[in-house]
Amino acid sequence: MTSPQEPHPQGPQEPGPQQPGPPSGPQGPFQGGPAPDAPYGDPRYGAQHGGPQHGAPQYGGAQYGGAPAGGAPQGQYGPGGGGPHGGPPQGPYGPYAQPPAPKKGKGGLIALVVGGVVLLLLLMVGGVVAFVLTRGGGAALPGGELEGVRFYGELSKDHVEPGETVDYDGNLPPVGGDHYPTWQDCGVYDAPLRAEFGVHSLEHGAVWIGYDPALPESDVQALADLYSPGDYLLISPMEGVETQLVASAWEVQLPLDGVDDPRLPRFLAEYTQGERTPEPGAPCSGGYAGSAADFEAGQ
Structure with missing residues (x-):
């Protein structure tokens, strides 16, 4: 003789044969849910509560980087989704951080040295021209010295x-x-x-x-x-x-x-x-x- 089943202390009645039960393992806040320290995107949580009201839109949905049907994450940040809770993308340098600027090579120093050498050569050539104009043949630039003065x-x-x-x-x-x-x-x-x-x-x-x-x-x-x-x-x-x-x-x-x-x-x-x-x-x-x-x- 059968008798009515007692209410289950943690949720609804156990499923019958036509309604398979949740997988075994640690119990979270919901029957059959993930362990307390599991991420919100845990497949079991999405499978148990991933319907339109609970799972997909809020924690496993497309706008937070989840997959519409448990596939590869697709979200506003592209394949791979956001952070562990749907936040901004997490790169190797932290959220929103830019990679460090590349270090300057030796090209700037070489250009500076070459520029200095060119300037020195120009000054030397100018000095020779001024000397020739000032001293040669008695000619002189305005304000310059004449030969023999x-x-x-x-x-x-x-x-x-x-x-x-x-x-x-x-x-x-x-x-x-x-x-x-x-x-x-x-x-x-x-x-x-x-x-x-x-x-x-x-x-x-x-x-x-x-x-x-x-x-x-x-x-x-x-x-x-x-x-x-x-x-x-x-x-x-x-x-x-x-x-x-x-x-x-x-x-x-x-x-x-x-x-x-x-x-x-x-x-x-x-x-x-x-x-x-x-x-x-x-x-x-x-x-x-x-x-x-x-x-x-x-x-």
Whole structure:
């Protein structure tokens, strides 16, 4: 004689023959479910509760990386699904993390070294070109030095009493030093000048061309043609010059080979009222207009 079965303490009645029971093993929160520490995607959980209401949409469904019918995971993160609970994909560097940037190789260092070598070569070539232009054949770049130019250090600008003779160390024409309070008027002279007047003109920015008295008349005329009224230029014969003619400015001097020397016009352009002038813009007229003989004669 049969009797009604007792209610099962953990769920519904045990299935009959036509309703197979759950697999054996540890019991989870649901009869026949996974063990407590099993992931929500456990096949047994999906098989037991994977219907539309419980399994597929929430834990085993496509939107969390599960398979619609227990197949390979297909989700919004592609094959393989997300993390253990349907979260973002888990890569070797953690969620959302980017792989480390590749280390720079030696290419950057090599490029830097090559660039430095090229720059050094360019500087060397530029230096050679500048040297050739400055030194070769008497040519010079604007502001550059001419071949044969002599430079002198700081020279005195003091005034001395008229009639006193100043020693200019044999420089003819002088290049600076003590001088008379009055300057020599700029222009062309056919007789030697008193040096102490001429030096004062150099202080105002004039260039003084002293030439050998034996210079041919045609060359003397060529020098005279260099002057125009108002120019800061003195031209006069001078005993004892080392070459046919010598050009002097304040603290600068250039011996020349003749009136056709190509360095002469460059010297005039460079040093007339040049950067070495102690008193640029001071007058070169209205001073003394006589020769050395005139001064000696008291004129």
